[in-house]
Amino acid sequence: MAEPGNDDKPVRKIAQSFKELAAAVNSQTADVEVAPFSHACSLVFPLLGCLGIAFKFAEMDFVPKVRDLADASKSIKTLPALLDHDMERNCVRKAGSHSRNLLRVNRGLDVVRVIFEQILESEGDSFKDIVSKAYAQVLAPHHGWAIRKAVAAGLYALPTRAQLLKKIKEDENSSKIHLRDYIVASETVILYINGLFLSRDLGIEW
Template sequence: MGDFDTAKPLRKIAEAFKELEATINSQSQEVEVAPFSHACSLVSPLFGCLGIAFKFAEVDYVAKVLDIAEASKSIGTLQSLLEKDIEGNSVRKSGSHSRNLLRVKRGLVMVKVLFELILLTEGNSLKGPASKAYEQVFAPHHGWAIRKAVAAGMYALPTKAQLLNNLNEDESSASIQMQSYVDASAPVIMYVEKLFLTRGLGIDW
């Protein structure tokens, strides 16, 4: 039985992001790399649950989150993570922590938009929400080949019922947790974007 309680990925995600949101709203406003990377790692299985269409996103996202988790061993806050790359003139270098942070942030936005659309969409198909979320968040940064592969993969998406089943949720509990993530992730996403924008680094690369 005990195992069953722990197998609630949506709840874990919502709780972790609520904690990050609380940090951002607190006096310190300093988000530490370790809890941030942990919260992001909880999102990873979601991409896996969406099947082949989001395989590239899962592989890419998981690798970038691992890099940030690794960085947390020597870097305290997200702010100092960026500062270090700025000093080393490596912000935009492939594989830099800053670049990876921006990619991870994009994954968080993708899930936020997907959840918002699932909450608004009647019926059992995820094709509409998943296609729209992909178009909005990832497509502008992807080449033709990846976009084509994703479009083909959209036909193999699970149904909404299958997704909820994989996540051990029913419709009403899932709606609560999805809304909770949508609400809590918004300020976290904004915080990360602000780190880049206030330093004149932009977020569209």
């Protein structure tokens, strides 16, 4: 994986890619394809790298699952077809299945969305409370005690807000536009994916 500092304005790239995915969802003319979805998710990798040891577990979990979806895109065209493929094989909830990976990747996108919301809503230079709230809201309910404890310890190693903006090559003003774009676009995509699971009676709380 490329060093975060070498990536050219990752938040702008993430926002643009998810705006394109959201446009595909909103058009309702065709199902969202696996290839552009996995590509958009891969643009999140440098951002996770910027969050340091607190989110190392998320990086180690998110990255291989996105790569699995990218591999799946070579033979499965759309996200609905991906779920149907696993349903036919009765392996939706099995470890390593594309469906299970998709659900967890979607959760990762939601964490980033909540972090961005908290950045826009909060003041001061501390980033610890922002990440803590996002983790507690989205991921903590699905994690055991050991992971929750490791994350709590890692929060103290997070960069400050100013340090993070410097790493992603943005300032307070320039970042707001792209953070908002991602928040709006990703919510559309996240709800779409949750809907795929729920419409097939697969649930999303597992």
